[in-house]
Amino acid sequence: AQTVTQSQPEMSVQEAETVTLSCTYDTSESNYYLFWYKQPPSRQMILVIRQEAYKQQNATENRFSVNFQKAAKSFSLKISDSQLGDTAMYFCAFHTQGGSEKLVFGKGTKLTVNP
């Protein structure tokens, strides 16, 4: 069974600084996808970034980037130039390619960006 672990329940960062959220996962699959979802106070779950396991290059979306270490089963999210609007819960999630349709989520990290 796949598991996703986020070891940081809460984090805070000053506006304009950089913060890294950690995520580790466990799977025996070789083909899968990893995600970071953002859940702001409005509660809508929004996809921030996606990484295909077969790609060695780390995904980047504007200020958001990941450090994907497949051998270590680690998938951290770096937010550069943090903005107040980045304040949210961040969930790391895993999805097997093909087969099961479900996303497996971590418990989340509550990020607060301070002015």
Add this chain to the structure above:
Amino acid sequence: EPEVTQTPSHQVTQMGQEVILRCVPISNHLYFYWYRQILGQKVEFLVSFYNNEISEKSEIFDDQFSVERPDGSNFTLKIRSTKLEDSAMYFCASSEALRGDPLMGYTEAFFGQGTRLTVV
């Protein structure tokens, strides 16, 4: 921008009562999902639904739960006899195709804003 909408945003119900949580998926999406998040816990998969039938369900999705697409636009989750431990946020999601399909590539699942269910 199209979005998944859920109603109500908050529902309070007495233990033993039936509740129906409603979702309107994005109109051209074919796959629908329910997830739940007990306070302070992980977001957990409940069920996926395609072509008017359940395509996958978790061990949480027992006989007290059911899903339905009653009219071609709504997607509902019914909890027949609520228990205190059913208190949670329930998220609906939809996607255009099976996510991670080897032929179609990855298609994103879009989530609703959730319904907070409180069983008292």
